[in-house]
Amino acid sequence: MDENWERHADRLAARSLRAGDPTGWFEELYSAGRAGSVAVPWNRVQPHPLLAAWTRERAPDGTGLRAVVVGCGLGADAEHVATLGYDTVAFDVSGTAVDLARDRHPGSTVRYVVADLLALPPDWLGVHDLVVEVYTVQALPEPPRRRAIGEVARLVAPGGTLVVVAAARGDADPEPDGPPWPLTRDEIEAFATGDLGAVAINRIPDQDDPAFARWFAEFRRR
Template identity: 55%
Template structure:
């Protein structure tokens, strides 16, 4: 698996965990001015997403997808190529503006939004929801709110795919980020969502990654 999720590089000395939205906006704004590099700014979809779509061959025709924390749009563009009518959002206006500029002819609808306060018509509105490497950037209190918030975006008969850096239950970390424990991954199965498959995958940095599927009952 390519090392395309450099989780040890996402923390910012300018940002404490109390303001993750501001921390990422500052990073994206600095990058726009050429004063910083966004570590996850790659020209390909996350490898665990690409491997999953290669294996499952999802048909996006007539189906809506939502990408949480889209950054510059690499995963959103991947899903759009599979035929999904894709909406992608980020809390950083600069990230969204850059994504639109980089993909001027894209069918993806890029929006600035807050996962904890999404547009009302997004609730239960998407056949496929992707949460990749975002929740782990949140401190514990916000993380506990964000995990069920992701699930509320999934439509009846839809599915959620979660990709995250992982850690053991007894493994202490100083974030951000805070890689997710298995219990935190399992917590995405809230309300009508039930787990379909949870994979623990070895990462090049010696850690683990989670790739988990949840289905709407």
């Protein structure tokens, strides 16, 4: 292993973006991680703490309901959602990420699928009672980031809930040159479209670095 995966990601993303391909670098990065040339990226074994805290507080019962995890990576968030009783599908644009998630969770009830947020299967739209998006949209430039926000929202069923976790950026802060692109307040509010309304949008400072903050947002469709 000869390189930090985040530096490798920056280089791959820059090359992919120059080629007009905003998502192709994910597969290259996960493939490098599987090959051992970099550490496996986004290698979490536990659900994101903000997602876990929300489920402890709300104690949702997913029995008989459907959930989808956007940009699932290695599956930590998807496995957590499945423990709540949801019939869970989790997707990633990287086939290698999906393979690694399946290998990491043998016998899982989660259906891990290769899919592109920018070209969602039509039968996924408007049918999920819980949609979880953690750090996926912020990995896309603008465009197509704003379009991706709308695509996430389209997954939510009537009466369903969308939970979003993202790094936060002030409206006056300069946009970074490369990923991630922390979301502004305007971008986090953009998930609320049509009859999908915001329940709560919280900006949470990092305990160890107050200069860094995350959004935790909950939306519900009428």
